[in-house]
Amino acid sequence: xxxNLSLGFSTALTPENLLLCFIGVLAGTIIGLLPGxxxxxxxxxxxxxxxxxxxxxxxxxxxxxxxxxxYGGTITSVLISTPGxxxxxxxxxxGYQMARRGRAGPALAIAxxxxxxxxxxxxxxxxxxxxxxxxxxxxxGPPEQLALVVLGFVIISTVSGDSQIKGLxxxxxxxLLATVGIDSATGTTRFTFGQLDxxxxxxxxxxxxxxxxxxxxxxxxxxxxxxxxRTRLREMLLSKEDLRRSxxxxxxxxxxxxxxxxxxxxxxxxxxxxxxxxxxxxxxNRAEFxxxxxxxxxxxxxxxxxxxxxxxxxxxxxxxxxxATTAVLLGAFTLYGIxxxxxxxxxxxxxxxxxxxSFFIGNVILLVLNLPMxxxxxxxxxxxxxxxxxxxxxxxxxxxxxxxxxIFDVWVAIAFGIVGYFIFRVGLPVAPLVIxxxxxxxxxxxxxxxxSMGSGSFGILLDRPIALGILAVAALLLVVPAVxxxxxxxxxxxxxxxxxESKKDxxx
Amino acid sequence: MYTQxxxxxxxxxxxxxxxxxxxxxxxxxxxxxxxDDDWTPEGRVTMLVPAGAGGGSDLLARSVGSGFExxxxxxxxxxxNYDGLPGYAQLQKAxxxxxxxxxxxxxxxxxxxxxxxxxxxxxxxxxxxxxxDRAVLTVSEGSEFSSCSEVIGAAESDxxxxxxxxxxxxxxxxxxxxxxxxxVEFERVPFDAGSELVTSLLSGDIDIALLNPGEVIGQYEAxxxxxxxxxxxxxxxxxxxxxxxxxxxxxxDVTFSQFRGIIAPADITDAERDAWVEVAEEFTxxxxxxxxxxxxxxxxxxxxxxxxxxxxxxMAESLSGVSEQ
Numbered sequence: 108x109x110x111n112l113s114l115g116f117s118t119a120l121t122p123e124n125l126l127l128c129f130i131g132v133l134a135g136t137i138i139g140l141l142p143g144x145x146x147x148x149x150x151x152x153x154x155x156x157x158x159x160x161x162x163x164x165x166x167x168x169x170x171x172x173x174x175x176x177x178y179g180g181t182i183t184s185v186l187i188s189t190p191g192x193x194x195x196x197x198x199x200x201x202g203y204q205m206a207r208r209g210r211a212g213p214a215l216a217i218a219x220x221x222x223x224x225x226x227x228x229x230x231x232x233x234x235x236x237x238x239x240x241x242x243x244x245x246x247x248g249p250p251e252q253l254a255l256v257v258l259g260f261v262i263i264s265t266v267s268g269d270s271q272i273k274g275l276x277x278x279x280x281x282x283l284l285a286t287v288g289i290d291s292a293t294g295t296t297r298f299t300f301g302q303l304d305x306x307x308x309x310x311x312x313x314x315x316x317x318x319x320x321x322x323x324x325x326x327x328x329x330x331x332x333x334x335x336x337r338t339r340l341r342e343m344l345l346s347k348e349d350l351r352r353s354x355x356x357x358x359x360x361x362x363x364x365x366x367x368x369x370x371x372x373x374x375x376x377x378x379x380x381x382x383x384x385x386x387x388x389x390x391x392n393r394a395e396f397x398x399x400x401x402x403x404x405x406x407x408x409x410x411x412x413x414x415x416x417x418x419x420x421x422x423x424x425x426x427x428x429x430x431a432t433t434a435v436l437l438g439a440f441t442l443y444g445i446x447x448x449x450x451x452x453x454x455x456x457x458x459x460x461x462x463x464x465s466f467f468i469g470n471v472i473l474l475v476l477n478l479p480m481x482x483x484x485x486x487x488x489x490x491x492x493x494x495x496x497x498x499x500x501x502x503x504x505x506x507x508x509x510x511x512x513x514i515f516d517v518w519v520a521i522a523f524g525i526v527g528y529f530i531f532r533v534g535l536p537v538a539p540l541v542i543x544x545x546x547x548x549x550x551x552x553x554x555x556x557x558x559s560m561g562s563g564s565f566g567i568l569l570d571r572p573i574a575l576g577i578l579a580v581a582a583l584l585l586v587v588p589a590v591x592x593x594x595x596x597x598x599x600x601x602x603x604x605x606x607x608e609s610k611k612d613x614x615x
Numbered sequence: 616m617y618t619q620x621x622x623x624x625x626x627x628x629x630x631x632x633x634x635x636x637x638x639x640x641x642x643x644x645x646x647x648x649x650x651d652d653d654w655t656p657e658g659r660v661t662m663l664v665p666a667g668a669g670g671g672s673d674l675l676a677r678s679v680g681s682g683f684e685x686x687x688x689x690x691x692x693x694x695x696n697y698d699g700l701p702g703y704a705q706l707q708k709a710x711x712x713x714x715x716x717x718x719x720x721x722x723x724x725x726x727x728x729x730x731x732x733x734x735x736x737x738x739x740x741x742x743x744x745x746x747x748d749r750a751v752l753t754v755s756e757g758s759e760f761s762s763c764s765e766v767i768g769a770a771e772s773d774x775x776x777x778x779x780x781x782x783x784x785x786x787x788x789x790x791x792x793x794x795x796x797x798x799v800e801f802e803r804v805p806f807d808a809g810s811e812l813v814t815s816l817l818s819g820d821i822d823i824a825l826l827n828p829g830e831v832i833g834q835y836e837a838x839x840x841x842x843x844x845x846x847x848x849x850x851x852x853x854x855x856x857x858x859x860x861x862x863x864x865x866x867x868d869v870t871f872s873q874f875r876g877i878i879a880p881a882d883i884t885d886a887e888r889d890a891w892v893e894v895a896e897e898f899t900x901x902x903x904x905x906x907x908x909x910x911x912x913x914x915x916x917x918x919x920x921x922x923x924x925x926x927x928x929x930m931a932e933s934l935s936g937v938s939e940q
Contacts, residue, residue, distance in 0.1 A: 151668035151696065155677070248820035249804075292805040294729050294782030303732060307699040426833045427814050434810065438669015441829075442677065444910060448833015511698040552807070559804040560820060562774050 112234065115460030119468055124164050124461070131168035132469045135175020136476065139182075142189045142499065143316040143506015143520075146176035147432045152509070154439055162443035163458050167465040169439060170419075173432050174226065174466065177375075177415045178473050181218040181408055182484055185211055189320040189499060193311060193545075194375040194411040196538055197383040199319065201396060201403025209336050211488055212343030214404050215481035217353050220345070221409035223474040225361040229416035230466050232365065238452075241424035244369045249556035250568050252370075254577035256550045259377060261581045262384035263539055263546075274539045277530075281543020282550070284309055292555045304515035311544055313507040317520040318537050320503035322527020324496050329528070336488045343482040353405035356386050360409030367410070368417025374430055375414035376545050382410030388584075416466065423451055423459055654713070654886045656687050656894060661709075662694045663717040665702030671829070671911070675745065675875050676718035678907040682898040700732060707734055709880040713887035716742065721873040724931050725783040736931060740883050741923040743895040744876035745904070746913035749851075750789045750825040751842040751859060755816045758823075763844035763865040766823055770799035777801040778812040778821040785873040786812075786825035788934060789846050792869045793862075816840055827873070828856055828912040846871050853912055874930070875913065876923060892920045 138149035149172050157165035180192030185202035205214040287298045288308030299305040360382040367378035386406040387396045418429030426448035428434035440447045507520035561567030666672040680692035709715035727735035760766050812824040834840040842859040899917045908915045
């Protein structure tokens with residue numbers, strides 16, 4: 108163990124690798140910061156530049172881009188309600204509200220602290236117990252994933268702001284959008300209208316960019332420019348109270364994120380969403396959620412970082428990508444002539460442990476970069492919005508294009524920008540639509556897989572204790588709040604009856 | 616299928632005319648049949664990939680790209696990734712442009728047969744095929760099956776679940792061909808990628824999967840998964856794979872390979888095509904080519920130009936029965 112770690116650090120701490128790690132996390136932060144440009148695109152685009160490096164150095168840099176982007180994605184979510192990465196969508200809800208109240212600094216700082224904590228805990232677990240965890244993760248087959256998606260749908264009702272009906276309506280729209288394209292089970296084309304561009308479905312990035320970035324710009328234009336926010340320095344810094352309130356949410360977010368990230372194919376977008384949903388259930392300050400609760404930033408930001416790091420468990424231990432970005436990284440392994448697979452730890456100890464050690468170093472660099480920068484970034488809000496629009500528009504449309512080199516996606520983004528504006532005008536929540544898209548695609552896939560595994564019957568769910576357990580939790584989440592609310596209503600009715608009777612008594 | 620816009624045709628005539636006055640008469644008659652011996656590849660070339668970075672088609676594109684750069688000095692190959700079919704759309708748009716290529720595999724044949732798209736393999740100019748990738752019937756180490764004939768035997772009476780990564784992929788084709796040849800029926804569980812099949816084999820959620828050896832060699836070496844038979848006439852010569860019997864040995868009369876090759880847009884001239892074929896021939900004699908083939912466990916059956924066209928024709932014919940199912 109210690110031999111491995113010292114081998115890892117001696118590899119990662121060479122001046123060249125240290126420099127590449129720094130370049131990687133810095134590039135990642137910037138890529139994450141730009142709406143639309145995500146980690147997957149960033150790694151894919153920069154991959155060819157690394158061919159001249161040796162494999163360890165190249166992977167240290169590419170991985171740095173990946174987890175660096177998780178930090179960067181937060182910044183625009185908080186400042187301009189535009190997620191830099193899809194997994195920062197939940198952060199827009201409370202982070203942006205905090206910024207509007209002059210608390211952008213603490214929001215960014217707590218995101219950095221939470222992300223750092225989540226990353227370090229995940230990495231320690233990764234270094235200590237990755238192999239057994241990978242075996243447990245394998246138990247999450249299609250039926251378990253289906254159960255998780257069902258849980259996700261149940262949780263949506265808790266994060267849809269003031270009205271559950273509105274939230275579910277938008278979720279349904281998202282699910283419908285996810286049906287466009289070639290159906291993976293039968294190869295049938297759906298809602299493509301003979302358009303080649305639609306065959307592979309509607310790009311999630313383009314929709315996110317459109318709804319959030321362009322939609323927000325249009326909305327701002329229509330209501331008149333938002334006032335620049337001036338704050339005193341004291342409000343820009345994390346207070347003791349902030350840290351106290353965030354402690355538990357950061358830990359819960361880390362747990363949720365780590366669990367999701369360790370599953371092959373479990374996404375960090377889903378992880379941050381579930382973490383937010385969970386927090387909104389259990390937090391003593393749940394009434395503040397959606398209005399600028401620091402817990403609403405701390406939990407999802409910790410979750411998406413924990414998930415990003417835990418993603419390396421299936422990737423390194425089993426040779427199976429944990430998500431889209433790690434899939435590109437695995438492709439890079441092959442390009443460097445390294446066979447990814449279960450023997451990686453044995454055959455390439457320098458590479459694996461060097462990479463892991465670089466994650467620790469990279470996260471320290473990111474914390475040092477991000478914590479002092481939080482108040483600086485928050486100062487951006489002093490700029491009149493007018494100066495930010497062109498930058499947001501350019502970066503968003505570029506990001507929509509860059510994911511698949513498709514002009515079509517730029518049109519999709521523009522169309523969803525207009526849709527986003529109208530959604531804003533009629534007061535519907537935007538986040539459930541995107542979550543619906545993510546969940547919808549997974550729901551269909553796992554539903555078909557589960558039914559094929561059971562030869563057309565869902566009875567197979569009964570043989571899978573984990574799936575059954577998750578479904579039971581989902582059922583409880585649906586039933587318990589309803590029962591509690593009913594009892595509360597009864598009690599309120601009862602006490603008001605009693606008090607009115609006692610009033611009568613005094614009258615008499 | 617693609618009709619060339621008139622202004623393009625004029626430009627080409629002009630280029631050919633200035634290049635070699637002898638061929639002036641030929642260009643009006645039939646586009647593409649005239650030859651200009653002077654054309655040589657140079658400058659910036661775009662290599663389209665109808666798949667994401669890191670996948671098989673992407674690896675092919677990057678290997679060929681850097682290989683071509685070594686063969687032709689001053690050549691600069693830019694790889695552009697597209698999300699599937701839009702990559703082919705780009706190649707259609709580039710008709711007549713010899714500076715665009717696409718890294719293709721068997722879905723060039725299967726996608727037009729299964730999906731409603733406005734192109735097929737005849738819409739492009741085949742340059743060369745680097746080699747063939749095969750499908751190996753793969754199970755987990757603890758599987759109840761120890762041979763392909765056992766799998767078929769079990770499928771006659773019981774449900775055998777086969778994971779399929781894509782409805783237009785080699786695994787779907789081999790599954791269907793096997794069903795036709797043996798009369799058994801498999802229960803298909805659809806997935807999105809080969810890596811998901813590996814996960815589900817490891818966890819025991821599916822019984823079998825048909826995978827390219829390059830996708831699972833790490834798992835074979837670790838003893839987590841094992842190959843039961845390869846759908847080919849002859850066994851592999853690679854050390855790690857040579858003990859895997861063939862489908863024919865196992866009494867299953869199905870052989871099928873997935874090609875990996877490079878195609879150019881429609882309407883490039885014969886001279887332009889021949890120039891690329893020459894570059895390709897030189898590339899296949901290089902160490903870089905051998906390295907690519909060995910790293911991905913391919914069969915080095917390179918064919919060029921016309922021969923590649925004939926190969927595609929035969930493949931389309933052999934699969935046409937499959938897609939009518």
